[in-house]
Amino acid sequence: MADSRPTKCLVIGAGPVGALAALYAARRGWDVEVYELRGDLRDESTTPLNFTKSINLALSERGINAMRQSGSNALLETVLLETVPMHGRMIHGKASPGLTEESQQYDVHGRYLRAVDRAILNKVLLDEVEALPNVKLHFNQKLTGADVRKRKAWFEEQSTRKPQTADGAQAHLAQDKSRSHEIEVEFDLILGCDGAHSSVRYHMMKSVRMNYEQNYIDTLWCEFTIPPVTPTSHTTPSARHGFATSPNHLHIWPQSDKMFIAIPSTDKSFTCTFFAPAADFTSLEKYPDGFLPFFQANFPGVADLVGHAELRKQFHDNPHLPLISIKCAPHHYGSAGVILGDAAHAMVPFYGQGMNAGLEDVRVLFEHLDAQPSNTQGRAKALEAYTAERVPDAHTINDLALANYWEMHAGVTSPLYLFRKKVEEFLSDKLPVTGFATQYSRVSFSNQRYSEVAKTVDRQGKILLGGMLGTVLLPVIGWAAWWVWRYRQTSHNPTYAAKGFANLTKLWESIGRVFS
Structure with a gap:
């Protein structure tokens, strides 16, 4: 027997996974509230949690299918219009008399990935969610506690005002006083879509005997940008339509233990990522004179595409970030709580499946919820079935992502x-x-x-x-x-x-x- 009132659902995290989860829940008539630690993610002034644009996203069938089944007819079409098709990898190297490019198609049947800007995808999803009357978006809200047994959560509003005082201690005090009081919110179901360092997972573990494994690999990453072509730009033979190199490939400069990749953006730039052992980053920071020779020896042509001075500047200005891998089980508690996306299975980015797996989580979760009565007992069975299906899949793609690092920097030349x-x-x-x-x-x-x-x-x-x-x-x-x-x-x-x-x-x- 279904409950007479709508299910009260809290979604923690307003990234792509959280926004899609809110959309699925709202389409089922639930009373949905979304809480996000940061400011409105559609605002360009909002600083990402890792202080960078983050690794560009490769949208594939799993993510596309999750949006296809969201119940929003125009959503997928709107998203796909903001993507760039990538039909394969372009492997860059050096051979006499110059630089080389080798295209490797992704699929013999012509299927391809789509490069998408995280910010654009997030905006489209949040706009779709905000248009629904049974959804409320709350930004600058920090989850300070959650009790999945009592079905209550507590939030503290994060101040966005900057204290107007020159004294550091007084500024700190003024900032403290500007904070709002803590609020308490009751719920039927809380969805933790709040990333690798999930607060929902942390609080849920107080009530769940959750096995948890976290690892960092000995690889750091740093973001770079290749600008659109100008009259004085350096390009590769595959450059076209204002892109400095082929717009329809994921570009890889491979080495035995490191690589540089570039993914196209709709503005004709490329978002690039340099992956290398921590020792390489330490050496480049300690011996800046060796910076340009290092890139020219390992990633021929990259310095010219980014710009010699700009390459050094971006390495200095952009953070050098670790890569985390997280496995945990179960992914739920009773009928009251469940974690999705990176909160449940953060993975290294080498298979391009992090976001896609998270969006697929949403589809799979609601398929199980739809298969059960819309009451507490039915929800408990659905969440148990979700964990039983999703945990082995999450662990598998986590392992495949780690293994695919070898394919991307070594296998492509094997x-x-x-x-x-x-x-x-x-x-x-x-x-x-x-x-x-x-x-x-x-x-x-x-x-x-x-x-x-x-x-x-x-x-x-x-x-x-x-x-x-x-x-x-x-x-x-x-x-x-x-x-x-x-x-x-x-x-x-x-x-x-x-x-x-x-x-x-x-x-x-x-x-x-x-x-x-």
Whole structure:
């Protein structure tokens, strides 16, 4: 039996995931209130929590499908008009006599990603939400406490006034006095969409036996910008339509343990990200004279695209930020609380699935809610089913994102990796009855559960490896082993043979990595 009054839903966080969650809830007739720590995210003066534009977003099928099913007919069309298609990766390098570009398509069937500006996406979603009569948006509101057992939350308004006094102590006191008192809000359901350092998750853990794992990888990132083309701009051969390089690719300058990427924006600039071990950042900060040679040696052409002086300035001015990976379980408490997006599964950005997975969370959650009666008992069953489905999927894409760092900075130049990709694409295109598809296409261009993607790709790898062993690799390895044996028999240098066998072992390990 349904409750007679509308469900009172609090959404904490007004980013893309929170805004979409509010939209889904409001479309079901719920009484929705959205609380955001920052000011109105549509205001250009609002400072992001990490003090940067953040890594540009790649919108793929999962995020698109979540918006498609939001109940807002014009939403998806409006969002897609503000995106730039990316049909593949452009791998940048250097070879005689100059710089090189190599295009690698994402999908043999022509499917592609869409580059989208986070601020524009957020604005479109918030405008859609604000237009609904049963939604209230509250900005500059800090969640100071939440009790999912009593279904109550407490907020403190963050002052936006700047004290007009020169004395630091008096300014601090004036700021304290300008704060509003704490307010208490009751709810039926609280949705934590408030990011990796989620306050909802923190307070929910007081009532939930939640397993929690947080890791930082030994890689930092810094944002750069390639401006639109001007008459004096440096460009690459693929530059067109005012973009300094191809507007329809995700650009990668790969190295063994670092990379530089660039993603197009609708204003014809590129939002770029430099990823490298923390030691590289420390060295560049300590020895500024080596800054330009470092970039010219590792990322040929980047300094010219950004501008030599501008490259150094942006490195100095923009923050050097860590990459966090978070897993937790469960994602809910009873019928009263649930976490979505980065609050539940923050991941490194190397698969471009962070936002897409978060938007998919919203779709999956409300599919379970729709399948149950709209009362407390039904909601409890829905949240339990959501956790049961989403936890293994969240853990899987978290692991895949970590593994994809290797693909982006090393795999894109690995002959074995590229060979497997071509085989899987050939089978997908010419023999679709086999059901073969690349892992990337399954993750980015389908709505297959992440955990099922991993299982399917693992089976494919074993089949391909078995076939290659029988037709190609065993004869090659046998031939190589015979030559090592022959040399050993005719040579007085047995260490050569040992090295030969060691190299064969490394080859086998590389093959296993590509096909695992």
